[in-house]
Amino acid sequence: MTKEFREAAAARAAAERARLDAIRAASAVPDECGPDIIPAPARGGFVLQRLVEVIPQGDDGFAVAPTGYGHRSAIRTADIFDRMRAQALRAKRPMPLTPGQVAMGRRYRDLVEILDAGGCKLSSLDSSSGSADGGNWMDRRLEVSGELAQLRRRIGGQDALIVRRVRPSKRAVLAAGEDTRCKFSNLDVVHLVCVDDYSAGDVLRRFRWQDNGRNKKAIMEALSGSLARMIGY
Numbered sequence: 281m282t283k284e285f286r287e288a289a290a291a292r293a294a295a296e297r298a299r300l301d302a303i304r305a306a307s308a309v310p311d312e313c314g315p316d317i318i319p320a321p322a323r324g325g326f327v328l329q330r331l332v333e334v335i336p337q338g339d340d341g342f343a344v345a346p347t348g349y350g351h352r353s354a355i356r357t358a359d360i361f362d363r364m365r366a367q368a369l370r371a372k373r374p375m376p377l378t379p380g381q382v383a384m385g386r387r388y389r390d391l392v393e394i395l396d397a398g399g400c401k402l403s404s405l406d407s408s409s410g411s412a413d414g415g416n417w418m419d420r421r422l423e424v425s426g427e428l429a430q431l432r433r434r435i436g437g438q439d440a441l442i443v444r445r446v447r448p449s450k451r452a453v454l455a456a457g458e459d460t461r462c463k464f465s466n467l468d469v470v471h472l473v474c475v476d477d478y479s480a481g482d483v484l485r486r487f488r489w490q491d492n493g494r495n496k497k498a499i500m501e502a503l504s505g506s507l508a509r510m511i512g513y
Contacts, residue, residue, distance in 0.1 A: 360474070484496065
């Protein structure tokens with residue numbers, strides 16, 4: 281075995297150790313979560329959830345006390361709204377969506393996932409309701425379907441971005457079939473962002489629109505307005 285071969289093998293081994301160490305560091309669970317949550321690289325990104333409640337203290341005072349199993353924090357998988365918040369913090373800008381809009385977006389995602397899971401997940405929800413026979417999963421499915429249909433009616437069918445009138449100088453381009461932009465609705469935006477974790481840029485590229493600041497702003501305005509209508513005002 282030559283010296284060059286040994287050095288190359290050592291370099292590959294060092295690179296592999298560094299790669300694995302980075303994976304372990306990224307999947308490490310914070311100490312405040314306790315030892316019961318194990319590191320899992322396949323879990324992906326997650327955020328820490330501190331579970332607290334406000335309890336009376338003294339005659340007129342209140343205190344914040346931790347709750348949860350063993351008074352420990354929990355974790356949950358990070359979603360597109362967590363990434364929006366992180367990007368806003370890095371750029372020192374306000375979060376583009378209100379807490380109520382974020383909660384509604386997550387509610388929409390949960391309803392879609394419940395229906396997509398079929399009868400198994402619905403049956404488990406029914407069995408947790410405390411009924412003697414576990415409840416009727418079809419009734420639960422109709423209830424979830426009805427709520428989702430109501431939210432989609434509130435979103436409406438308007439186009440999120442409209443293909444604008446093209447200047448005469450670009451008509452030849454249109455005739456050649458080079459303008460491949462697609463129309464898409466507010467419902468498309470809500471579903472892609474809330475359920476599929478698309479960013480504004482991802483949505484634009486999905487429908488072959490230019491990924492620029494003006495179009496991203498329009499996507500976020502469409503999303504914000506749709507979520508506000510879903511809340512009910």
